[in-house]
Structure formats: C-alpha cells, structure tokens
Amino acid sequence: MQNTETKETSFINNDRGERSGLSEIIQFAKEGKYWIISSTVTCFILGVAIAFLTPPTYEAVASIQMASITSKDVDTPVVVAEKLKLPSYYSEQTFKVCQIAEHPTAGRYLSKELRPTAIKNASIINLRFRGQSPSKAQRCLESVLADIRKDQATLAKPALEIKQAELRALELKLEASEALKAQLPVKNIDFVFDNSKISGSALLLATLITAENDIRNLRSQISDLKIALSEPQTKQASLVAPIYAPNIEAEPQKLLILLASVFAGLVLGILIFATKKSIIANGARLNRTHSTD
Structure with a gap:
C-alpha cells in the first residue's frame, strides 16, 4: 500500500514538473515573441535576398x-x-x-x-x-x-x-x-x-x-x-x-536556403532574448546585493 502511494506521489510530482517546465517555455515564448518574430522575419528576408539575387x-x-x-x-x-x-x-x-x-x-x-x-x-x-x-x-x-x-x-x-x-x-x-x-x-x-x-x-x-x-x-x-x-x-x-x-x-537551392534562414532566425531570436533576460536578471541580482550591503 505504501509503495503504491509512493509511486502515485512520484508520478504526480513528475507531472507537475513537466507542466512547470512547459509553462516556463510558454512564458518564455510569450515574453520574447517580439524578439523571436523580428529575428525570424529579418533572417527570412535575408534568405529571400540570397536565394533570389544569387546568380544561378x-x-x-x-x-x-x-x-x-x-x-x-x-x-x-x-x-x-x-x-x-x-x-x-x-x-x-x-x-x-x-x-x-x-x-x-x-x-x-x-x-x-x-x-x-x-x-x-x-x-x-x-x-x-x-x-x-x-x-x-x-x-x-x-x-x-x-x-x-x-x-x-x-x-x-x-x-x-x-x-x-x-x-x-x-x-x-x-x-x-x-x-x-x-x-x-x-x-x-x-x-x-x-x-x-x-x-x-x-x-x-x-x-x-x-x-x-x-x-x-x-x-x-x-x-x-x-x-x-x-x-x-x-x-x-x-x-x-x-x-x-x-x-x-x-x-542556389532556394527552398533549402529559406528553410535554413527561418531556422536560423528562430535560434538567433531565442539566443538574443535569453541573453537579454540573463543580463537583466544578473543586473537585478547585483542591485539587490548592493542594497543589502
């Protein structure tokens, strides 16, 4: 009986952890959507330029x-x-x-x-x-x-x-x-x-x-x-x-270039926003440390 309760508790904790991780990802995407979208659009435009302006x-x-x-x-x-x-x-x-x-x-x-x-x-x-x-x-x-x-x-x-x-x-x-x-x-x-x-x-x-x-x-x-x-x-x-x-x-292989540009834009947008968020968090932490001192 005790083993069953332990398994159920473990399953519930894992489920909560997965939901928490998923909610964090969704929250991250909501907060950084402008960075991600703008980066993706910019890279896509560059990809279109490369694909259609490069001499075949x-x-x-x-x-x-x-x-x-x-x-x-x-x-x-x-x-x-x-x-x-x-x-x-x-x-x-x-x-x-x-x-x-x-x-x-x-x-x-x-x-x-x-x-x-x-x-x-x-x-x-x-x-x-x-x-x-x-x-x-x-x-x-x-x-x-x-x-x-x-x-x-x-x-x-x-x-x-x-x-x-x-x-x-x-x-x-x-x-x-x-x-x-x-x-x-x-x-x-x-x-x-x-x-x-x-x-x-x-x-x-x-x-x-x-x-x-x-x-x-x-x-x-x-x-x-x-x-x-x-x-x-x-x-x-x-x-x-x-x-x-x-x-x-x-x-040029146009389709491949366009797909690669979209993927690169997504990755670049995520990295930029993650870096920005990390810098802000570190700055806030330093401010709290100085205030405590």
Whole structure:
C-alpha cells in the first residue's frame, strides 16, 4: 500500500514538473515573441535576398571512356583522375571556355570543380562542372575532354606507330608473296610422269602452295590488325553518352536556403532574448546585493 502511494506521489510530482517546465517555455515564448518574430522575419528576408539575387549555376555531367589501342587502355581512369587534379594539366583555351581565365588560381579551381571520379572496374571517369548556363557548363567539359584526348594521344603515339609499322611490314610481305606467285609459271606445270620433269614440276607445285599459304596467312594477319587498329578496339578518349546538362538550377537551392534562414532566425531570436533576460536578471541580482550591503 505504501509503495503504491509512493509511486502515485512520484508520478504526480513528475507531472507537475513537466507542466512547470512547459509553462516556463510558454512564458518564455510569450515574453520574447517580439524578439523571436523580428529575428525570424529579418533572417527570412535575408534568405529571400540570397536565394533570389544569387546568380544561378547549372551543372553538366560527363562520362569519359579512356583512349585505347588494340583494346588496351592508353591510361587508367585512376591515373587520369589524379592528373586532372594537377593545375598544369589544362590548356589556356580550357580556362577561357570555362570562363575562369581571370581567376588567380584557375588550374587549381578547375581541378576542384570537376570532381573527377574513376568508375570501379570500368575504363570510365566521371566529371562535373557548374557554369552560368547549361551550354556553358557543357562547353567547359568538352574542352576538358579535348585536353584529355591531347594527353592520351601523346601517350598512345609510340605504341600506335609500332602497330602501324607492323601493318606496313605485313603488307610488304604480302606484296612480295603475291609478286612471287605471279612469276610462277603455273600454266606450264605438266604432270607428265617423265623422270626428267617430275622433280621440276614438284618443286614448282610446292613453291606455289607455299606462296598461296603465305598469302592467305598474311591477308588474315593484316585483316586482324586493321580491325584491331580501328574502332572500337582503337580510339581516342570519348564520351560514353552525350554530356548531361539539364536546364535545372544546381545553385542556389532556394527552398533549402529559406528553410535554413527561418531556422536560423528562430535560434538567433531565442539566443538574443535569453541573453537579454540573463543580463537583466544578473543586473537585478547585483542591485539587490548592493542594497543589502
């Protein structure tokens, strides 16, 4: 019985404490409503100004596939992503197209804005850029793609020249084999079983068969190498898909700014009024202390 009464008393005390705390909050809000409202309205007006007066920016996104020679990547996406972080990687033309030529650290700024991301298990790198319009952001990424192509073309040149030299050598061998076959007196092969002519005819036939086999093999090798040196096995850096540049503002995010400004106004108003109330209370306490003395 006593335990029950104790629990009821504790519950009543807790309930009274909660009501007291709630009433204090309500009283605080009533007393400071003008400060809170004025602060919220002021911050909201500032938020509206920021949201609607800040020039909008638009984001373009590009997925770029690495250049390749005979199905082998010239450079890896991870390495290219690191290169794109170097300010010296970009051309002056790219700075102009991206409208950052006057920026004091244009290369560093562009390397941060692009946010290069290498796609795992794929020869693809993603780039982003924000410009004053969708078309300007798109042109910037196209110019960056041109820089990537230029760099990878330099890297690919030695390997490409070796493959092209191999192709020329095979073509010369084919010409020589075809010339040899053309010189063989095929029509004069006579299979008369005369001991004096058998060895000559057999040698001529063997030479003809060898030449035809060589020609067939060389043509096959040349065909395979030409296929390997043509797209898609060999190609420059290219877009996986057209650059995505929607006509949607990336910044400023108006709704987020307005909500943040309202929240900041509420917090600021509460802090200002709480500080004011605390100062007044401390002043009154000091006055009472001096009066007592």
